[in-house]
Amino acid sequence: MNTKRALPILFAVMFLVMVGFGIIIPVLPFFAEQLGATPAQLGWLMAVYSLMQFIFAPMWGGISDRIGRKPVMLIGIAGLSLSFFLFAVSTQLWMLFAARILAGFLSSANMPTTMAYVADVTTPENRGKGMGIIGAAVGLGFIFGPAIGGIFSKTSLSTPFFIAGTVSAITFLFVLFFLKESLPPEKRTVRTSGTKESRWKAFNGPTSVLYILQFFVSFSLAGLEATFAYFAFARAGIGTTNLGYIFMIMGLAGAIVQGGLVGRLTKKFGEGAVIQMGLVVSAIGFGLILLTNSFVTAAIFLTIFGLGNGVIRPSVSALITKRTEVGQGSATGLLSSFDSLGRIAGPPIGGALYSMQIGLPYISGLIVSAIAFILYRFYMRKEQKTSLPV
Incomplete structure (x- = not known):
């Protein structure tokens, strides 16, 4: 097609x-x-x-x-x-x-x-x-x-x-x-008795680091989403209506960047550079959120975080589909699985951290973003044997 x-x-x-x-x-x-x-x-x-x-x-x-x-x-x-x-x-x-x-x-x-x-x-x-x-x-x-x-x-x-x-x-x-079918019959895989094994084959090798990285990204985002309403109210008295506007601003900014800039950035610099940039901006956003004291600062700081977080998933997806040695569906399915795991773990842990101290979910988000950045650098080292850019 x-x-x-x-x-x-x-x-x-x-x-x-x-x-x-x-x-x-x-x-x-x-x-x-x-x-x-x-x-x-x-x-x-x-x-x-x-x-x-x-x-x-x-x-x-x-x-x-x-x-x-x-x-x-x-x-x-x-x-x-x-x-x-x-x-x-x-x-x-x-x-x-x-x-x-x-x-x-x-x-x-x-x-x-x-x-x-x-x-x-x-x-x-x-x-x-x-x-x-x-x-x-x-x-x-x-x-x-x-x-x-x-x-x-x-x-x-x-x-x-x-x-x-x-x-x-x-x-x-x-x-x-x-919508027309994109996978012609000659490119389809044949089912084997080792279905369970093939499902996790995508997790083998250096690419496994990318799945773990996506888990960290999803985990930190879910923790923020679960606690930000309480944090914004505690720090700036922001109610549900204004909170909706803030998330709308963040969503629009993220959609514009994903729809218009991700492709240009990955084409010019490669997925690896965009992933690292996104992790750095996300970490900065987490740090800035701790300084929230009004509707304006909440909107600006959350949008900065959203812009960084928003470019990571498309870039990770693109890189995995380029590097996977199994079917594209198996690879992207496993990526979605790790994404979901982050959404499962993020809210309860974020909530527990918030109950200890209201800034902890965002401090931990900054730390997790830094760990994810280090993970990607580790992935780059493991991929140095190949001639493809990362």
Whole structure:
């Protein structure tokens, strides 16, 4: 499929997927509370989704290497749509958990398959641009989705779930009729008896460092997201409305950088330089957040962090798809798995650190960013035997 046609379609697909996903974000806690969920149960309800993604993303990525990208994407989007409708009609807490588990299981097919699709249709030098475009679509979806959910929640708490299910159903039809398969039959892998072994084959060699690096990046981001609302209120009296504006500013800045600059930067300097730059800027952002004392400083400092964090994932994805010795789907699935693991571990640890001292999540984020930087330098040393730039 022609890259110029494929990437805009993929952008639209991931934007719609994330709009649907984002719609339920501001509503889910109140909907669960309405059905009797305690704060601890709500935490498990949020975590079980990431847990399912951690377990099953590599599986779906590997399946897409065998049967093609489009069928797996359709499964993931259909599962997301079904889970939203199940949420909407849930009358008991266990039904919410069932819907959330189903969503995590099936929708874990979406991100690794989309990244593998990008790897299929882009040249190595344009890989970073393609991954950045997907990152921009995800970021914009998370900006518009929660806003839509908040507006329609005034009608009823179930309405946003019906809307999210409908948006996902429309996305399913969009993929079915407009997206062409990117992996021709002759390039597909043949299933072997060692499926479990092949799933983790991507973790062998120097590339394993990149997966660990992505875990650290995801872990530190999740810890910030879980605690920043409390921190901003404690330091600057920032309420929920202004906090929404701050995250919107951060999201827009990140989407612009991912969609417009990542490709140019990786093409000119290479993915390795962009990853290191992103880690340095993220660390600076964590440090600056400690100085927050107003809405303006919170918006500026969080945006600085977001710009650094936002360029890392597309660059890591591009580099892994260039270096992997297994199928692109297996590699990107494993990357999504490590990303999910970071989102599972980040919030509880970030919350525990915050309860000890409110600045600790951001001090630890700075330290983790520094460790990730050192990890990448270690990866570069291990890759020095090759002639390819890192």
